[in-house]
Amino acid sequence: MSHTSRRKFIRNGSLGTAGVLLSSGLLNNSLATSLNTSTAKPAILGGMPTFNPTDWVKWPVWLQGEDEQRFLDSVRSGVWSRNKIVTEFETTWAAMLGSKKCLTVVNGTNALITVMNRLDIGPGDEVITTPYTFIASIQAILANNAMPVFADIDPLTFQIDATKIERLITKRTKAILAVHILGLPADMDNIMRIAQKHNLLVIEDACQAHLAEYDHKKAGTIGKAGCFSFQNSKNLPIGEGGAIVSDDEKLIDQCYAAHNLGYGNATSTGSIAAESSMKAGKVRLTEYQAAIGLAQLKRLEAQTATRNSNAQYLTSMLKDIKGITPIKLNDKVTQGAWHLYAFRYNQEAFKGLARQSFIKALAAEGLPCSGGYKVMHTQEFMRDAFNSRVYKGFYTKDLLDFNKYRERSKCPENALLCNEAVWIPQNVLLGTKEEMEKIAAVIKNISNNADKIKH
Structure with a gap:
């Protein structure tokens, strides 16, 4: 044969x-x-x-019979800017997570940017985070003119290795950005312990972690604030969209003003005569986006x-x-x-x-x-930020030397992964x-x- x-x-x-x-x-x-x-x-x-x-399963899921009426009603109403449906979505999402307050924004990236801004993370500060993440996590740090510092990953969980965080803390360290990458929670017990010991803020990037739980607590509700993305591929898809959740109601109020041209939440959308409290942008969610989100939440x-x-x-x-x-x-x-x-x-x-x-x-x-993902710290967008006037005004030449930065940011486990x-x-x-x-x-x-x- x-x-x-x-x-x-x-x-x-x-x-x-x-x-x-x-x-x-x-x-x-x-x-x-x-x-x-x-x-x-x-x-x-x-x-x-x-x-x-x-x-x-075709993604995103859209069931005409179940999903479209609320969306069509929102479109036909002519009330498209932020209003009651957005507030309903925020209240529903906060309750589902067990968080006191939620604020929606246009995407997860701006959720991160906004909360870092309101927590006064800015020029001269360092934020310790994982190298194994989507570029938005790092762009949000750079958007606030802070310096990303990378702690290597745990080769088994693919999450930030909490045992490698403490050695990276300097007098410039302001926060730890804990990313629950792939939708799986990071080692929050040790991250919170280190943060409390060194008086650091903890922000959770839960943009991929909708309803994930660490010790029966929802991802995004453990640190000072949590950020979510509702981009089309996400487990809760709206097309684009994002949210900030926190038990700190004052922080959410400040984020509200920051996402609404400095106007507080008592100011009606579209107001032109109110007093603005701060320099701010406008990254509000729309009513029909919220209607899509409410359908997905079910x-x-x-x-x-x-x-x-x-x-x-x-x-x-x-x-x-x-x-x-x-x-x-x-x-x-x-x-x-x-x-x-x-x-x-x-x-x-x-x-x-x-x-x-x-x-x-x-x-x-x-x-x-x-x-x-590909290795993050060698990419040119990092060099571009370091060459800007604001970075040169707040960081030493040694810290901004991109070759040295790439060398000290090497994370062997991440590179292997x-x-x-x-x-x-x-x-x-x-x-x-x-x-x-x-x-x-x-x-x-x-x-x-x-x-x-x-x-």
Whole structure:
């Protein structure tokens, strides 16, 4: 028997065994499908794709019958600027999180910018944060003319490593920006302990962490203030939008003025004769955006439960595949938002198959995925900020020497993760248990065929 014929015989034999087990009731449909998937020719080698793009929940979810009336009413009313519907959304979101107050703004980036501004973080200050985050976290620090200082990550949780924060504190340190990246909470016990010890502010970037919980407390409600994004890809999508939450009502009042040209919350939208209390911008949410947000809020808790269940199930299968290391939750995480499902990919365990080739093989199967973030501190937007007049007026030449900054900002664990991470978007986790089994089977099949795919 030829080598090719032997392989075909073995493959057909495996499928035949699955068929016998299925017909006898000893194997359920989903497991049979997974067995077939794990032995089929990978799509990148000419096989049939495992998934159709329409298999995944279309994001964002919009149910005409349930969602459109409130939105249409808001549009037809002609009252489009901030008014009662925005206030209703803010009240509802604050209550869902267990926070006293909420203020909406145009996006998560401006939520971060606004709250830092009102907490008097500015020129000459340093903010310690994670290097593994979306660029908006860092741009918000720079927008307030402060200096980002990077603490390396925990290689298991992908979150900021709290044990590496304290050594970075200087007389210029004003705050810690705790980012709950990928929708999974950071080590808030130790972050809060360090902040209290050194009299530092803690701001939570929860832009990806809607309804995530640390020790049964919602992400965004543990520090001085929390910031959220409602951009189209987020677990709570509005298209664009953001929010600040805090139990400090005075802070929220100050943020309200900052987002409304310096006018306080007693001033009606559109007023032209009121007294402004501060230099400020205008980043107000609209009524029809809030109507979309209220529609999305109705299903967020159920979607979050589904993501958590499927993430746990997928991890239970992936952890046994050599070369795949799923992200680990901090021991005190009681619920993840799972804006992204992430794992580390070890190229050597896949016979030298490059990560990008692995990602292409997954994509060929119809599974959306990416490699995630790139190293942050070497990017040119940082140099551009340091070259500005305001930075030169508040920081020493040594601190602004970009080559030195890049050297002292090196985070080896983050650099390694940026070369090994693989992300799967949150809407995939809204799929079925069978689809989670297929994902695991597809990855196993790529592992089995890694040498062929590489060549």
